[in-house]
Every structure is written in structure tokens, then in C-alpha cells.
Amino acid sequence: MIFDFQYLLDFFSANGIIKSIEICTIRHRLLKVIMSKEKMTVARAMVKCLEAEGITKIFGYPGAAICPFYDEIYNSKIQHILVRHEANAGHAASGYARITGKPAVAVATSGPGATNLITAIATAYMDSIPIIFITGQVNSFQIGKDVFQEADITGAAEPFVKHSYLVKDADSVPRIFKEAFYLSQTGRPGPILIDMPFDIQKQEVAFKYPKSVDLRSYKPSTFGNKLQIKRVIEAIKNSKKPLICVGGGAFFSNSQDKLARFSSRCEIPVVSSLMGVSALPHTHPMNFGMLGMHGVRTANIAAKNCDLLILLGARVGDRAAAAIKESEDLKVVHIDIDPAEIGKNIDADVPVVGDLSLILDQILELAPELKHEEWVEKLNSFKIIEQCDYSDDGYVHPKLFINKLNEGLPKNSIIVSDVGQNQIWTAANLHLDGGRFLTTGGMGTMGYSLPCAIGAKSADKKAEVIVICGDGSFQMMFMELATMIQHNIDVKIILMKNNKLGMVRELQTKGYGDRQIAVCLDGSPDFIQLAKAYGISAESINENSQVEGAIKSLIESKKPYVLQVIVDENQRTIIS
Amino acid sequence: MQKNDNNLNRHTISILVENRAGVLARIAGLFARRGYNIDSLAVGVTDDESVSRITIVAQGSGYTLEQIEKQLNKLIDVIKVKTLSSGRLTSRELLLIKVHANAQQRAEIMTIAEIFAAKISDMSTESITLELSANAERLANFEEILRPYGIKEIVRTGTIALEKGPSALKL
Numbered sequence: 001m002i003f004d005f006q007y008l009l010d011f012f013s014a015n016g017i018i019k020s021i022e023i024c025t026i027r028h029r030l031l032k033v034i035m036s037k038e039k040m041t042v043a044r045a046m047v048k049c050l051e052a053e054g055i056t057k058i059f060g061y062p063g064a065a066i067c068p069f070y071d072e073i074y075n076s077k078i079q080h081i082l083v084r085h086e087a088n089a090g091h092a093a094s095g096y097a098r099i100t101g102k103p104a105v106a107v108a109t110s111g112p113g114a115t116n117l118i119t120a121i122a123t124a125y126m127d128s129i130p131i132i133f134i135t136g137q138v139n140s141f142q143i144g145k146d147v148f149q150e151a152d153i154t155g156a157a158e159p160f161v162k163h164s165y166l167v168k169d170a171d172s173v174p175r176i177f178k179e180a181f182y183l184s185q186t187g188r189p190g191p192i193l194i195d196m197p198f199d200i201q202k203q204e205v206a207f208k209y210p211k212s213v214d215l216r217s218y219k220p221s222t223f224g225n226k227l228q229i230k231r232v233i234e235a236i237k238n239s240k241k242p243l244i245c246v247g248g249g250a251f252f253s254n255s256q257d258k259l260a261r262f263s264s265r266c267e268i269p270v271v272s273s274l275m276g277v278s279a280l281p282h283t284h285p286m287n288f289g290m291l292g293m294h295g296v297r298t299a300n301i302a303a304k305n306c307d308l309l310i311l312l313g314a315r316v317g318d319r320a321a322a323a324i325k326e327s328e329d330l331k332v333v334h335i336d337i338d339p340a341e342i343g344k345n346i347d348a349d350v351p352v353v354g355d356l357s358l359i360l361d362q363i364l365e366l367a368p369e370l371k372h373e374e375w376v377e378k379l380n381s382f383k384i385i386e387q388c389d390y391s392d393d394g395y396v397h398p399k400l401f402i403n404k405l406n407e408g409l410p411k412n413s414i415i416v417s418d419v420g421q422n423q424i425w426t427a428a429n430l431h432l433d434g435g436r437f438l439t440t441g442g443m444g445t446m447g448y449s450l451p452c453a454i455g456a457k458s459a460d461k462k463a464e465v466i467v468i469c470g471d472g473s474f475q476m477m478f479m480e481l482a483t484m485i486q487h488n489i490d491v492k493i494i495l496m497k498n499n500k501l502g503m504v505r506e507l508q509t510k511g512y513g514d515r516q517i518a519v520c521l522d523g524s525p526d527f528i529q530l531a532k533a534y535g536i537s538a539e540s541i542n543e544n545s546q547v548e549g550a551i552k553s554l555i556e557s558k559k560p561y562v563l564q565v566i567v568d569e570n571q572r573t574i575i576s
Numbered sequence: 577m578q579k580n581d582n583n584l585n586r587h588t589i590s591i592l593v594e595n596r597a598g599v600l601a602r603i604a605g606l607f608a609r610r611g612y613n614i615d616s617l618a619v620g621v622t623d624d625e626s627v628s629r630i631t632i633v634a635q636g637s638g639y640t641l642e643q644i645e646k647q648l649n650k651l652i653d654v655i656k657v658k659t660l661s662s663g664r665l666t667s668r669e670l671l672l673i674k675v676h677a678n679a680q681q682r683a684e685i686m687t688i689a690e691i692f693a694a695k696i697s698d699m700s701t702e703s704i705t706l707e708l709s710a711n712a713e714r715l716a717n718f719e720e721i722l723r724p725y726g727i728k729e730i731v732r733t734g735t736i737a738l739e740k741g742p743s744a745l746k747l
Contacts, residue, residue: 158602159609163652166598183652216747217594217655340646343639 037206042170043068045207046134046196047076049177052209055105057081057096057458059089063109065149066136068201081458081487084479086113088451090120092483093131095455098438099414099463101254103130103184103192104455110136111149114195115156119445122160124191126442127275128248130184132177133157133193140168140197154195162190170203178210187220188338189252220337224352224359231350232310232333233366239308239331241375242268245291245320248275248441249313249337249356258360259312260284266370268310269379271299273320274427274441276313282406282431288379292320294424294573298382299323305378307331311348313356315341317442335359392543395568398422398496401547402429405466405494408551413464414438414456418449418473421502424573426468435463447476453491454483464492464555471497471521481534484560492554492561495527498569506573531562542566584635586615588665588737590745591630591648592656595621599653603630606651612636612644616669618734627655627747631736655747660739667737670709672697673719676726677704685725692718703728 040048046069050058057079062070073080083089086108093104108117114135124131137143138150154164163183165176180192236242250259256279263270263286270280271291280287291299303309303323310333314320324346326332334341334348335356342351352359390400402425409415413435417426423439430437438456440448449467457465469477474495484491501519508516531538537557541550541564554563593599600619607614616633634644641659648657677685678701685704689696694708708718712735719730739745 154598155601158605168597215652218652338650340643340650344643 037208039204040207041068041072041201042173042196042203042205043072043201044075045170045173045205046177046201047072047078048207049174049209050078050105051076053177053181054102058105058107059083059092059096059455060105060107060134061086061089061109061113062107063111063113063136063149065110065138065198066107066113066134066196066201068198069107069134069136069196081454081483081489083451083454083483086116087118087120087447088454088477088480088483090117090124090131090133091445091448091451092455092458094120094124094127094129094440094448095416095438095452095457096459097129097131097455098251098452099436099456099459101252103132103181103189105132105134107134108136109149110138110153110198111151113149114153115151117153118157118160121157121191121193123440123443123445123448125160125162127440128189128252128442129191130189131191132180132184133161133191135193135195136201137166137195137197139199141199143197154193157193160191161193162188164193164195166195167197167200170200170205173200173205174207174209175213179213179215182213182215183218187218188341221339221354222358224335224354224362226362228350228352229359229362229366232335232352232363233368235308235331235333235350236266236268236310236367236370240372241306242266242308242310242372243302243306244268244270244286244310244312245273245303245314245316246270246276246279246312247273247314247316250276250279251436253313253337253356253358255313255357255360256280258357258364260286262360262364262367265364266367267372267376268370269302269372269376271295271302273314273316274423274439277427277430277439278432278435278437281433283433286376288383290427291323293322294319294428295323296428298379301382302379308333311335311346312360313337316345318345321345390544392545393568394542394566395571396541396544396547396565398425398565398567398571399429400544401496401565402426404547404551406431408548408555409435409466410464410555411435412462413466414453414460416449416453416456416465416467418467418469419444419446419503420470420473421498421506421571421573422468422470422473422496424503425496428574446473449473450477450480450491450493451483454480454487454489457489457491458487465490466554467491467493469493469495470502471495471499471524471527472501474527475521475524478530481531481536481560485534485536490558490560492557493563494554495562495564496567497527497564498567498571499524500569502567502569502571503573505569527562527564536560536562538562538564540564540566583637585637585641586633586635586662587641587644588660588662588667588735589632589634589644589648590658590660590737591632591654592622592745592747593628593630594653594655595626595628596653599628600630602651602653603632603648606647607632607634607644610643610647612640616734618736620736624747629745631734633735656745658745660737664740665737666740667711667735668709669712669715669732669735670707671715671718671730671732672705672707673722673727673731674698674703674705674729675722676702676728678702681725685722688718688721694718
């Protein structure tokens with residue numbers, strides 16, 4: 001095309017059609033066109049794409065097949081955070097994305113590097129987190145020949161991605177990146193995988209980052225259907241005992257404030273799913289805690305007794321749905337960005353598909369001021385809690401610990417729990433005003449918390465970021481202590497140690513006649529010594545009386561810190 | 577948790593998809609991992625070269641069908657999904673069947689072919705290959721009648737279908 005243009009110019013000037021001064025102007029413009037489609041390697045173009053998306057940090061683990069890309073990271077301003085296992089790159093990206101509200105990037109090499117990512121991809125998929133996963137792949141002409149470190153990662157990850165790309169030609173790279181970022185963060189957020197063969201990374205491409213995407217097959221809805229919104233308002237007006245159940249969607253659509261306004265104006269109590277914990281400040285009078293199999297009593301009583309259930313960005317997984325009693329008298333309003341979630345786990349009388357934030361705007365436009373004093377009073381009466389036995393017996397009571405932590409936490413703290421008893425103790429008792437509670441509610445991936453916290457702290461350097469994990473989960477992720485140290489990411493860790501895989505132990509106690517098998521963690525190292533080996537200050541406590549002081553030291557520490565909390569191995573998950 | 581709708585019905589689902597590598601794998605994988613069974617599958621390009629049309633016949637309850645449609649719609653490469661209503665569709669499969677046929681049997685088989693409006697696509701001293709395009713029931717009938725002669729080999733395509741009347745599944 002450039003040659004054609006040159007030819008035309010020569011032709012015009014030779015025939016006196018345009019003057020030489022005009023030729024100069026045209027040449028100048030032509031040069032601009034050429035400049036805007038700069039030739040470069042695909043590897044460089046990949047980095048340019050990330051820069052165009054405003055990416056400043058990526059999490060990853062290199063290998064041979066992704067070397068051309070890493071070589072370009074060397075030249076760029078993007079900071080690379082080297083994790084110690086590929087899955088943790090994905091979890092760190094998850095924490096980063098959840099705090100920034102924008103897609104994050106995790107990178108691994110081909111074969112085992114890519115397959116190690118799968119758990120993180122699946123976790124992001126279940127928890128609806130926008131992450132761009134970039135994997136190196138063997139040379140495109142070798143694909144299918146079972147060469148060294150080859151794995152069909154797009155095939156293997158297919159059930160867990162919102163979409164994936166196996167890049168086949170250099171020219172498609174800018175479009176693919178643009179689409180990937182767009183897809184991951186619009187509609188229901190989710191992971192996108194880009195598999196990048198080695199030879200293609202080294203090919204040349206005329207780089208121009210597209211301004212928009214053109215996907216005829218993908219048009220996520222935004223506003224809710226007006227008629228349905230009216231039906232929602234009618235349902236609220238007709239209800240005597242309405243209840244809101246909020247899920248992770250509140251964070252993705254950034255509608256926490258609107259939720260607070262909505263529940264206040266119509267005086268509707270709010271319970272949350274595990275993913276929705278901390279969407280409403282604890283001090284909000286309408287907050288009644290987490291529902292579900294492991295939820296708090298008041299929330300479950302509310303769910304059993306309400307006559308209108310308004311699900312806001314909650315897919316109601318099986319463990320939350322267990323708390324809801326479907327009956328003729330119960331009306332269900334389900335508001336979600338993903339139409340496939342509506343009617344999947346619970347029947348909806350009034351389905352509304354769209355972006356929660358926009359739909360709440362629509363609702364707030366029409367919703368009248370309402371009072372449900374009797375209903376709220378009744379629920380409040382259940383809030384009065386029996387006193388636990390906090391006598392000193394050589395263990396720290398987890399509920400007392402979380403209560404004391406609530407008192408000691410600075411505003412806007414980010415608490416990341418792992419999976420198991422520690423997760424339930426935290427989710428059920430944590431009181432946050434501002435800040436975030438992060439956990440993997442959907443996938444329940446052990447070893448998620450520390451890498452997630454590393455990502456969260458990388459996204460918000462000012463926030464206090466604290467991991468709460470068990471000794472089981474800690475041993476799935478403590479290699480990431482090195483990542484923290486190497487990159488000066490000051491995450492603090494509360495390690496609830498009971499020398500057991502507590503949640504499974506509890507299942508065996510209750511459901512299998514206490515025939516405990518494969519739940520004892522004998523052989524674990526001395527975690528205090530381990531922390532010290534990484535140069536991290538650490539303390540261990542085993543009395544309730546030590547809790548306050550220990551939390552103070554933890555919060556006041558300016559450096560990473562490990563607080564080991566010795567918990568009774570017979571402690572239950574549900575503690576009133 | 578759902579209303580009971582366990583009546584298993586056969587559904588013909590038409591899907592317009594981007595004509596790209598890997599799309600069929602995504603759709604087949606979705607059916608497999610969500611526990612939906614595929615009875616028949618046919619894929620071909622449409623008048624727009626960038627679009628393929630997939631026709632899937634699957635069994636399931638109303639709930640399953642709704643979930644299939646929604647999950648298919650979530651795939652980025654899927655442009656449109658429509659379940660064709662059973663009473664209002666024209667459906668066809670193509671059958672190729674090779675039967676034993678010596679000189680004596682040949683005329684008989686050719687008469688059957690004529691009745692069914694099947695074509696003879698190949699013939700040898702001991703076999704005839706017939707070709708018939710029809711709906712599934714008619715093909716089954718045809719096959720039964722030819723069975724006594726000895727079926728050497730049989731192959732049939734998946735069902736393709738269009739809705740009757742002027743409405744069309746378009747982008």
C-alpha cells in the first residue's frame with residue numbers, strides 16, 4: 001500500500017497534478033501513518049499491549065518458551081513480580097485485580113508452567129476475577145508433536161476460562177490482547193488465556209493497538225429491563241419481610257455505596273454470601289452477616305423467614321442455597337450480570353439481567369422510603385449472642401481472636417483468609433468498616449491467601465494486608481514468603497495452628513464416627529523458626545490473655561510478620 | 577431447588593457460530609462437562625463464510641434445555657442459539673448404506689430404492705450402495721427393510737433442520 005502511494009505521488013507530480021510543496025505535506029502525513037503502524041517483534045508488541053492497558057505490574061514465572069516476552073519486559077517499565085510457583089502468580093493476580101478492580105496479568109511458560117497455572121485459572125473462573133493469563137507455547141510448527149515442555153493448555157483450561165486464544169499469526173496479536181482485556185472485565189468478569197507460541201513471539205508485526213473491539217457475538221447487557229425493575233419495586237412494596245442477599249458481584253460492579261443506600265431507604269436487612277462479605281460495612285444497621293452452611297445464625301434465620309429474597313450479584317452456590325427455604329410464599333428477585341446464573345441454583349420470580357451498579361441506580365430512582373420495623377426488630381433480637389467460654393486452657397479461642405482483631409484493625413484493612421476452619425472463623429466473625437475481605441468462596445483453593453495478599457498489597461501499598469490461614473494451607477504456600485521479601489511486599493500472616501486439617505477432621509468427627517484419617521499434620525516444621533529463616537519476625541501465642549498484645553505487635557510492625565495462634569484441634573467451625 | 581420438570585424431550589438446537597478453529601471442541605466440551613448428551617451433531621458453513629451453523633439434537637428436561645441455551649450463549653464464539661420447536665421444523669439426515677446384492681437380488685433392492693426415492697450411488701457384482709436423504713424415522717424404516725439383504729456398511733450424518741415458514745435464524 002505504501003508503494004502504491006509512492007507511485008501515485010510520483011505520477012501526480014510528474015504530470016503536474018500537484019505541486020511539490022503539497023507532495024511534502026502528503027509525505028509527512030504518510031510518514032505519520034507508517035509511524036503509527038510501527039514494525040516490531042510480537043514480544044515487544046505484547047508488552048506494548050499491556051502498557052496500553054495501563055498494566056504496571058505483572059506476576060509470573062519464566063521459562064524457555066516465554067523468553068522473548070521476558071526479554072522485552074527487561075526493556076519496559078512494567079514491574080515483574082517473581083513468584084515461587086506458577087499457580088501463585090495467578091492467585092497474586094487475583095488479589096491485585098480484586099483490589100484495583102481492573103484485569104491483572106499472570107505469566108508462565110509452556111508445558112508444566114502452564115499446567116501449574118490451571119488451579120489459579122479455575123479459581124479465577126469460579127470467583128469471577130478478571131485475569132489475563134499469558135503462557136508461552138512451543139513453536140507453532142511443532143504443536144502436536146509432543147516436543148519438550150509442550151502441553152495443550154488452551155484445551156486443558158477450556159472448562160475454566162471465559163475465553164482463550166492460541167495465537168496462530170503475528171498480526172492478530174494486538175486485536176487478541178484488546179479483546180482479552182475487554183472480555184475479562186465486561187459482563188461477568190473472568191479469566192482469559194492467551195497461549196503464545198515461541199516462534200510467533202519473535203516474528204514481526206506492524207503494531208497498532210486497536211481502539212475498540214468488534215465482537216458481534218458478545219454484547220453483555222448493562223441496564224436492567226425497565227419492566228422488570230418495576231416488578232422489583234412492586235415486590236418490595238408488597239413484602240413485609242424482605243431480605244437482601246449480596247454476593248461478590250457488588251465488588252465487581254463497585255456498588256457497595258448504592259447497596260447501603262438501597263437497604264437503608266427501604267429498610268431491608270442484608271445478609272451476604274461468602275464472596276459478598278464486607279460489601280456492607282459492619283456498622284451499617286442493616287448488616288446481618290453471612291448466610292449459608294457455615295454462616296451466622298441470624299443470617300440463616302433471616303433467610304428461612306423472609307417473604308422476599310433479593311439476590312444482588314450472588315449466584316447462590318450450593319452452600320448458600322442450603323440456607324434458603326423455597327416455598328410458595330417466598331418471592332425471589334435475582335439480579336445478576338450472567339443470565340446463566342438465574343434459575344440455575346434457585347428459581348427466580350423476578351429475574352433482572354445487567355450490571356448491578358446500573359440496576360441499583362434504576363431501583364433507587366423508583367424505590368420509596370419504607371419501614372419494616374417489626375421484621376428488623378425480630379432479627380435484631382437473634383443477634384444477642386451467647387457468651388463463649390473463653391477460659392484459659394492453653395489454646396486461643398478463634399472467635400475471641402477475630403473479635404480482638406476487629407478492635408485492633410486500622411480502617412481500610414484487607415483481610416485475606418485461606419480455606420478451611422480459618423476461613424469460616426474469619427468470615428463469620430470479622431467486622432470490617434471499609435476495607436475488604438478476600439477469600440476464594442467459589443473454588444475453595446487452599447494456598448490462595450498468601451499469594452492473593454501479595455497481589456492485594458502490590459495494588460494498595462498503604463493498606464494493612466493480613467493473611468489468616470491454617471497450618472495446612474500455610475504449608476501449601478509458604479514458598480511465597482520469599483516473594484514477599486524479595487519484592488518488599490509487607491504482608492502479615494496470622495497462622496492458626498492446630499496441627500490438623502481442621503475442616504476435614506470436623507467432617508470425619510461428625511460424619512464418619514471420628515475415624516480420623518490423613519488429617520494429622522505431624523512432621524510440620526517449627527513455623528517460628530521457618531519465618532525467621534526468611535528473616536521475618538514471628539511470635540507464637542497459646543493463651544487468650546496474650547491475644548491483645550500480640551495483635552498490637554502485629555499491626556504495629558512495619559515489616560512482614562508471622563503470628564502463630566495455637567488453636568484447639570477439637571474446636572468447631574460453627575461457634576456461637 | 578428447582579421446580580420439577582423431568583420430562584425428557586428431544587430438542588433440536590441450532591447454533592450460529594464464528595467459523596474458527598476450536599469452536600466445535602468448545603461446544604462439544606460444554607455438553608460433556610455439564611452432563612448434557614448429544615444425540616446427533618451436524619456442522620456446516622452458512623451463506624456467510626465467516627459463520628457456521630451447528631445443529632445439535634439433545635435430550636433433556638426443560639431446565640436442562642434452558643441451561644444448555646444459556647451456557648452456549650456464554651461462549652464467546654457463539655453468535656446465536658435457537659431451539660427449533662418440534663412441530664414446526666423440516667429435518668433431514670443423509671444415509672449411505674451398502675447392502676449385499678447379487679444379480680438375483682439387485683432388481684428387488686432397486687424397487688425398494690425407487691419406493692423410498694433413494695439414489696443408487698455405487699454398484700458392484702455383490703453390493704449396492706444407496707443414498708437417501710430423509711428425516712430420522714424414514715431412514716430407520718428404510719434401514720429395516722434393507723436389513724434382510726445383509727447390511728455391509730452404513731453411515732449417516734447428523735440431523736440438519738430448518739424451521740418451517742418465512743422466519744429465519746440470522747445474525
